[in-house]
Amino acid sequence: MVKRIQKAAVLGSGVMGLGIAAHLANVGIPTLLLDIVPRELTKEEEAKGLTLEHKEVRNRLANQALQKLLKQKPAPFMSKSNLALIETGNFADDFHRLAEVDWIIEAVVENLEIKKSVFAMVDEVRKPGTIVSSNTSGISIETMAEGRSEDFKKHFLGTHFFNPPRYLKLLEIIPTKDTDPEVVSYMKTFGEEVLGKGVVMAKDTPNFIANRIGTYGLLVTVREMMKGGYSVGEVDSLTGPLIGRPKSATFRTLDVVGLDTFIHVANNVFEKVEGEEKEAFRVPDFMKAMLEKGWIGSKSGQGFFWKQGKDILELNYETLEYEPRKKLTTPAVEASKQAKKLNDKLKALVYADDRAGTFLWKIIAPVLLYSAKLLGEIADDIVAIDRAMKWGFGWELGPFEMWDALGVEQSVRKMQAEGLDIPSWVTDMLAAGFPFFYKSEKGQVFYYDRGEYKPIHENPKVIHIKRLKEQRDVIKKNSGASLIDLGDDVALLEFHSPNNAIGTDIVQMINYALEEVERNYKGLVIGNQGKNFCVGANLAMILMEAQDDNYFEIELAVRQFQQAMMNIKYSTKPVVAAPFAMTLGGGVEVCLPSSRIQAAAETYMGLVEVGVGLIPGGGGNKELYIKYLNSLPSGVHFDLQQVANKVFETIALAKVSGSAAEARELNFLNQRDGITMNSDHLIHDAKQAVISLYDQGYRPPVRKKVPVVGETGYAAMLLGAQSMYHSGYISEHDLKIAKKLAYVIAGGKVPYGTEVDEQYLLDLEREAFLSLVGEPKSQARMQHMLVKGKPLRN
Numbered sequence: 001m002v003k004r005i006q007k008a009a010v011l012g013s014g015v016m017g018l019g020i021a022a023h024l025a026n027v028g029i030p031t032l033l034l035d036i037v038p039r040e041l042t043k044e045e046e047a048k049g050l051t052l053e054h055k056e057v058r059n060r061l062a063n064q065a066l067q068k069l070l071k072q073k074p075a076p077f078m079s080k081s082n083l084a085l086i087e088t089g090n091f092a093d094d095f096h097r098l099a100e101v102d103w104i105i106e107a108v109v110e111n112l113e114i115k116k117s118v119f120a121m122v123d124e125v126r127k128p129g130t131i132v133s134s135n136t137s138g139i140s141i142e143t144m145a146e147g148r149s150e151d152f153k154k155h156f157l158g159t160h161f162f163n164p165p166r167y168l169k170l171l172e173i174i175p176t177k178d179t180d181p182e183v184v185s186y187m188k189t190f191g192e193e194v195l196g197k198g199v200v201m202a203k204d205t206p207n208f209i210a211n212r213i214g215t216y217g218l219l220v221t222v223r224e225m226m227k228g229g230y231s232v233g234e235v236d237s238l239t240g241p242l243i244g245r246p247k248s249a250t251f252r253t254l255d256v257v258g259l260d261t262f263i264h265v266a267n268n269v270f271e272k273v274e275g276e277e278k279e280a281f282r283v284p285d286f287m288k289a290m291l292e293k294g295w296i297g298s299k300s301g302q303g304f305f306w307k308q309g310k311d312i313l314e315l316n317y318e319t320l321e322y323e324p325r326k327k328l329t330t331p332a333v334e335a336s337k338q339a340k341k342l343n344d345k346l347k348a349l350v351y352a353d354d355r356a357g358t359f360l361w362k363i364i365a366p367v368l369l370y371s372a373k374l375l376g377e378i379a380d381d382i383v384a385i386d387r388a389m390k391w392g393f394g395w396e397l398g399p400f401e402m403w404d405a406l407g408v409e410q411s412v413r414k415m416q417a418e419g420l421d422i423p424s425w426v427t428d429m430l431a432a433g434f435p436f437f438y439k440s441e442k443g444q445v446f447y448y449d450r451g452e453y454k455p456i457h458e459n460p461k462v463i464h465i466k467r468l469k470e471q472r473d474v475i476k477k478n479s480g481a482s483l484i485d486l487g488d489d490v491a492l493l494e495f496h497s498p499n500n501a502i503g504t505d506i507v508q509m510i511n512y513a514l515e516e517v518e519r520n521y522k523g524l525v526i527g528n529q530g531k532n533f534c535v536g537a538n539l540a541m542i543l544m545e546a547q548d549d550n551y552f553e554i555e556l557a558v559r560q561f562q563q564a565m566m567n568i569k570y571s572t573k574p575v576v577a578a579p580f581a582m583t584l585g586g587g588v589e590v591c592l593p594s595s596r597i598q599a600a601a602e603t604y605m606g607l608v609e610v611g612v613g614l615i616p617g618g619g620g621n622k623e624l625y626i627k628y629l630n631s632l633p634s635g636v637h638f639d640l641q642q643v644a645n646k647v648f649e650t651i652a653l654a655k656v657s658g659s660a661a662e663a664r665e666l667n668f669l670n671q672r673d674g675i676t677m678n679s680d681h682l683i684h685d686a687k688q689a690v691i692s693l694y695d696q697g698y699r700p701p702v703r704k705k706v707p708v709v710g711e712t713g714y715a716a717m718l719l720g721a722q723s724m725y726h727s728g729y730i731s732e733h734d735l736k737i738a739k740k741l742a743y744v745i746a747g748g749k750v751p752y753g754t755e756v757d758e759q760y761l762l763d764l765e766r767e768a769f770l771s772l773v774g775e776p777k778s779q780a781r782m783q784h785m786l787v788k789g790k791p792l793r794n
Contacts, residue, residue: 613778
């Protein structure tokens with residue numbers, strides 16, 4: 001029986017060890033972070049009169065690393081309070097404490113002998129049954145365990161996290177021949193369900209899956225750039241979102257990762273393979289020259305790109321001088337931008353006979369072939385390879401999915417015409433009448449494997465809305481949303497308008513969904529699997545109506561939205577909102593009145609309307625205020641003014657949480673709301689919350705009056721805003737918005753402590769919203785946001 005992981009230790013406080021420790025703290029696991037004892041004092045330590053025997057000195061490396069964590073961006077912690085879960089120590093004084101933990105993760109320097117000596121020490125102190133793993137990015141896992149006890153070997157494996165561990169989804173698990181299958185199974189489930197990772201089983205080969213293919217593809221790109229006379233900027237303009245890759249494309253990614261790290265990873269394969277493959281991993285001389293100069297990227301201030309004032313310059317790899325950044329635009333690039341689906345974009349690019357098409361074919365075809373050649377050597381199936389590249393490198397399509405998108409038969413004909421070496425299993429697959437690597441039937445996806453299509457097996461907690469809609473009839477849909485049967489008598493309302501912005505179509509579907517659920521279901525989940533949960537109301541529609549002086553239309557739309565939110569709140573069946581990623585403005589207003597919120601760990605919540613010259617209009621001010629009041633312990637005296645001030649500050653400063661944990665600190669979530677670490681499990685967890693509420697005999701909240709701070713509270717809130725205005729922190733128009741917001745939260749001109757009903761607060765909110773919509777400066781802010789995508793400070 002495998003021990004449950006309740007406490008962990010990380011050995012090594014370098015970049016990866018630190019990131020892993022932070023992520024363990026994010027999921028609530030107390031973690032011991034150890035590093036070596038320093039050999040000499042710093043000047044600061046000498047000045048304090050410290051010696052090498054002082055604990056402060058002996059724990060310096062781990063302590064300093066931990067302090068760095070708080071300053072890092074993007075933030076490794078989901079909440080700064082998680083820092084308390086990490087305890088520091090050193091190898092000399094605290095190694096015996098490894099007997100207290102259930103999982104020991106090694107993240108020391110990438111040197112086999114050093115790692116082996118650390119594991120020899122670990123074997124002496126660990127309790128039997130304790131899981132031990134290495135975060136190596138390429139050293140043989142099998143070799144590291146040589147000479148260790150039988151129990152150590154049974155509980156030892158590779159767990160390769162990707163940097164930064166909080167944000168990158170991939171976790172490669174690499175068992176050895178001695179690893180107990182029960183340990184492997186446990187770690188896979190633990191990785192998915194507790195750590196929130198996409199887990200891929202990898203073979204014990206150099207650089208495992210993602211780094212092996214990713215590094216190969218990057219070096220192919222560099223060589224083709226040099227052969228074809230392309231510039232660094234031109235390559236990045238082609239190898240990012242245009243082909244379904246991250247915005248950082250090729251060279252910006254290298255700058256972020258660090259050229260030193262990349263060269264180390266490339267050399268790791270170079271030293272272990274032979275022939276043509278060895279040449280493929282040879283790092284070009286100009287990159288070695290950059291390394292010698294210290295031009296390794298973001299951490300050194302310059303790399304392939306160098307920011308000079310507002311300008312970003314690109315490196316000329318022939319002269320090693322910086323020049324203005326270039327982009328490549330060709331007919332193929334323009335044609336691809338007209339295509340809506342990535343498959344069509346790729347075909348328009350890769351088969352085009354121009355500079356963009358030629359380049360992309362020459363860098364994509366080798367990666368497809370290399371991935372096919374490595375099947376069986378680095379992973380057992382194509383699914384593992386595709387997932388590793390998507391989860392580790394942020395590719396929208398893995399190599400075999402991309403091959404399908406290009407058309408396997410068409411691309412293979414082109415490869416054959418060019419004399420490229422195609423693995424026999426691919427040509428055999430086509431000859432046997434299997435035209436794709438993947439196929440979908442009634443919502444079930446199958447992958448090709450040794451002469452047949454096999455179903456992809458996934459964690460039962462993974463629900464794909466798109467596949468669900470293929471399997472069963474959609475109950476009802478319109479342009480903005482669909483109502484779907486989730487099974488087990490639970491319905492799902494999915495938003496699918498552009499950016500999931502809320503317009504009249506979504507409001508209509510909310511009301512229909514609630515009526516349908518009242519009649520035929522246990523409850524409703526409001527969720528989707530778009531890029532973001534919801535970025536707010538349809539701003540373009542509001543601005544257009546305002547510019548046409550159609551205030552009656554705007555007033556009607558706001559009133560209907562407010563009523564729909566009240567319908568959610570007082571539904572007799574439970575409604576669970578499942579937010580993730582950007583959940584802003586109207587998106588928050590949908591969540592707050594729900595019976596429960598089940599948020600993805602990476603949820604960025606905020607009522608941000610002041611950025612477009614408005615205040616929340618769908619009940620957001622009222623609901624955040626009530627949620628705050630409800631979070632206070634009953635029977636305990638509290639200062640109502642403090643509550644009003646906190647809500648005012650949160651909305652007036654457009655505070656957005658950096659995670660679901662921070663959303664809880666801002667009172668967008670309360671202690672009853674849930675947080676899901678693995679976003680793929682979010683819909684499942686929200687569905688379970690609905691069933692649980694229903695089974696407990698759910699009753700809607702009792703309608704009751706709300707105590708407000710009234711005129712005196714309004715004056716107090718205004719005082720803070722005026723102080724910021726006079727100090728130059730906010731503009732005159734910001735002050736005008738703040739006055740309206742303070743008036744709404746205070747409950748208007750009533751005495752302190754007056755209890756008012758919700759409709760009264762909604763009316764105040766709607767009036768304030770409408771008055772601001774008519775302001776020219778607010779309209780200028782809306783226009784700026786729609787055109788530029790960022791707020792205007794006017």
